[in-house]
Amino acid sequence: MSVPPSQRAARGSGPAVVALGGGHGLSATLSALRLMTDRITAVVTVADDGGSSGRLRDELGVLPPGDLRMALAALCDDSEWGRTWRDVLQHRFASEGPLDRHAVGNLLIVALWELLDDTVEGLDWVGRLLGARGRVLPMAAVPLQIEADVVHADGTADRVRGQVSVATTGGRIEHLRLEPTDPPACPEAVAAIEEADWVVLGPGSWYTSVMPHLLVPGLRDALQRTRARTIVTLNLSPESGETEGMRAEEHLEALHAHAPELRVDAVVADPGAVDDVDVLSDTTERLGAQLLLRQVGRGDGTPMHDPLRLAAAFRDVVEGFLGDVGTRAGGAG
Numbered sequence: 006m007s008v009p010p011s012q013r014a015a016r017g018s019g020p021a022v023v024a025l026g027g028g029h030g031l032s033a034t035l036s037a038l039r040l041m042t043d044r045i046t047a048v049v050t051v052a053d054d055g056g057s058s059g060r061l062r063d064e065l066g067v068l069p070p071g072d073l074r075m076a077l078a079a080l081c082d083d084s085e086w087g088r089t090w091r092d093v094l095q096h097r098f099a100s101e102g103p104l105d106r107h108a109v110g111n112l113l114i115v116a117l118w119e120l121l122d123d124t125v126e127g128l129d130w131v132g133r134l135l136g137a138r139g140r141v142l143p144m145a146a147v148p149l150q151i152e153a154d155v156v157h158a159d160g161t162a163d164r165v166r167g168q169v170s171v172a173t174t175g176g177r178i179e180h181l182r183l184e185p186t187d188p189p190a191c192p193e194a195v196a197a198i199e200e201a202d203w204v205v206l207g208p209g210s211w212y213t214s215v216m217p218h219l220l221v222p223g224l225r226d227a228l229q230r231t232r233a234r235t236i237v238t239l240n241l242s243p244e245s246g247e248t249e250g251m252r253a254e255e256h257l258e259a260l261h262a263h264a265p266e267l268r269v270d271a272v273v274a275d276p277g278a279v280d281d282v283d284v285l286s287d288t289t290e291r292l293g294a295q296l297l298l299r300q301v302g303r304g305d306g307t308p309m310h311d312p313l314r315l316a317a318a319f320r321d322v323v324e325g326f327l328g329d330v331g332t333r334a335g336g337a338g
């Protein structure tokens with residue numbers, strides 16, 4: 006009988022790490038974490054309402070599978086088998102009919118959900134197929150809607166609803182909320198946080214992929230109870246739309262404003278993405294955290310995290326945290 010990814014992870018080596026997020030940002034984190042540990046749990050946002058995921062969510066009433074699929078693909082076994090099934094999962098149809106732009110992995114995940122009538126078990130089965138190094142879980146047991154209070158450049162304010170709309174709003178987001186306001190957290194995700202050594206938040210779409218986890222009461226409470234230390238990984242550049250014009254320290258301030266009880270132990274930032282190191286250092290210190298400055302972007306200058314460099318930064322935090330990590334600037338690890 007196949008061994009579920011959760012059981013493989015429990016017998017693996019390295020620290021137990023839970024990564025919270027969604028989309029390409031979470032994939033970058035997972036690609037780095039898999040280079041330093043086998044004990045990985047991805048807790049993934051379930052608020053997507055666009056594209057293939059949004060269509061399946063509307064038509065079938067299921068959790069949007071796209072971010073879950075991307076996390077599974079990032080954890081696939083580094084073998085011909087794993088990489089081939091990863092490519093199958095990520096493949097999108099191109100047609101003039103209703104299958105256009107649907108990802109194969111989205112359809113596979115939803116099919117397993119219908120057959121097994123169990124969201125977590127369905128994701129575990131896809132993990133087995135990929136030989137995934139770790140486990141992928143939804144952050145909540147029901148689909149979520151994101152709603153934001155937005156102030157525009159002309160001073161007008163309105164309320165924006167839906168992940169796609171919030172991500173492309175173009176205004177300054179003042180407050181974020183979820184609908185339902187008290188969604189049930191995935192029990193397995195809560196357990197993973199409570200048992201973790203480290204929790205990683207970011208990088209990613211700050212208001213639509215990173216921060217929603219802090220608004221799920223069960224996850225927020227687990228983050229308060231856990232003995233795990235928390236690392237916040239900052240983005241390499243502001244995203245057009247929801248974080249356009251935001252400075253590095255403002256990302257941390259937004260986290261604190263929405264979850265003031267969140268304990269942050271370390272912040273990882275690329276010096277090339279920081280306008281004022283002193284200001285970021287002061288903000289990090291006010292949160293009770295240590296700042297680690299490292300070149301973690303790709304060498305070609307594109308605003309994407311390099312897995313090897315990001316993994317080296319994570320190792321520096323994990324291995325040096327009990328010592329004096331402090332604020333350290335340097336090149337790639």
